[in-house]
Amino acid sequence: MNISPLFAGALSVLAGVGTALAAQNAVIVDDLHPGVVIDKQNMMAADLAIWNPPSRYYDMTSALVDGGYTLFRFPNGSLSNDYHWNGIGSYDSTGLWTADTTKWARGFLGETIYRGTTKDNYGFVRRSHLADGKKETMWWGEILDPVDPPWIVVEFPEKMNLDSLQIDWGELRPKAFEFAYWTEDYAEYPGVHQALENKLKTESVVRVNSETTKYKFAQIRTRYVAIRFKTPDLPSKGVQIREMKLFSGESDLLEGNNYKFYAMSTRNGDKARTDWTDIKWDFEEFMKYIKTLPNAQAVICVNAGTGTSKEAAAWVRYANKVKGYNIRQWQIGNEL
Structure with a gap:
């Protein structure tokens, strides 16, 4: 960003005098002659998401060049948090994927095995593991921050x-x-x-004495309920819930799909998806393509959802040390 001499001088004056004198040296903005010059280099950027076939991007090449696009992100935004960049590796017993650091094969999408949040976007619908009627599935809340331990919220469409x-x-x-x-x-x-303002009221603190907790309370009427934990009350590895039920009389309100679950601090761990496979727009295909574009730079969004820091580091090593791509721009997850 370049600053005009007039504006720079005004800034130095304002920095060196008191409030009374500063008011006498206000900068007058002229819309026809702005004092700030915008650097337009790398202004235009685009996601080159993995759901498109390579042919679609090659068909778009002239439009991307004419439009001045120079920054290109892979594998996408939110979807990057489900994408394992390297198909060579292995899962451990808890569902953590470790990628090879020197050899590479086409990446794949994983589906978390500890998800508590309900999913319903772009045709991908999944019930929460907290209330899917299956004791073999579960939500696993990990203590990522002792000050903000894992917790869950249920939201109903009405009270x-x-x-x-x-x-x-x-x-x-x-x-x-x-x-x-x-x-x-x-x-x-x-x-x-x-929410910035916490309007949750504690109904009670419930002691846990067995593998199943049943709690009866005076009737409340609300749209939102929360289960919250204190770090000293949790095992060091977090908390696991296999099933949860909320009753109104004899009716379990979590039996259907007329609500949403939000689960915070869900532990990493996934399995390979079987409903979306053979994704041909992979990392090497992406890198080969952007080399055909003038002044193109890669922006890589690493998996901060089902992935780990070790997996992200392996991608950096493979891209820059093994392949020599010298990728300088990396994002840790989407919208973090």
Whole structure:
């Protein structure tokens, strides 16, 4: 960014005098002759996402060049958090993928095995493992930050009457948990789990004495409820819930799909998806393509959802040391 002499002089004056004198040296902005020159190099950027075949990008080449695009991101934004860049590697017993650091094969998409958040986007619909009716699946909340331990929120489309809950724990269960509900009718976007103002009221702190907790409480009416934990009450590896039920009388309100789950601090771990395979727009195909574009630079978004820091480091090593691509721009997950 270049600053005009007039603007630079005004800045130096403002920095060196008191408030009274600074008011006398205000900069007058002239829209026809701006004092700030914008550097237009690398202004235009585009996602070259993995869901398109390579032929589509080759067909778009002239449009990308004419449009002045020079920064190109792979494998996408949000989808990057499900993508393993290297198909050569292995899963450990908990579902963590370790990629080879010297050899490469076409990457693939993984599906988390500990997901607690409901999914319904772009035709990809999945129930939460917290209430999918299967004891063999579970949500695993990991202690990523001791000050902000894992927790979950249930959101209903309207206020519901609630009077009891049941939680079936995994091997990692807490000493106690807090059962809370939102005190107002509506939580503004993005919702209770990210609200700047906390309006959760604690209904009770429930002790956990066995692998199944059943808790009856005086009826409450709310749209949002939360299960929260304190770090001292959790095992060092976090907390696991296999199934959760919320009752209104005899009806389990989590039996259908008329609600949303939000689960914070879900542990990494996945399995390879079988409904989306043979993704031909892979890392090497992407790099081969952008070499055909003038002044093109790669922006790589590493997997911060099902991936690990070790997997990301392996990608950097393979790209820059093994292949010599000298990629300088790396993003850690999407919108973090």
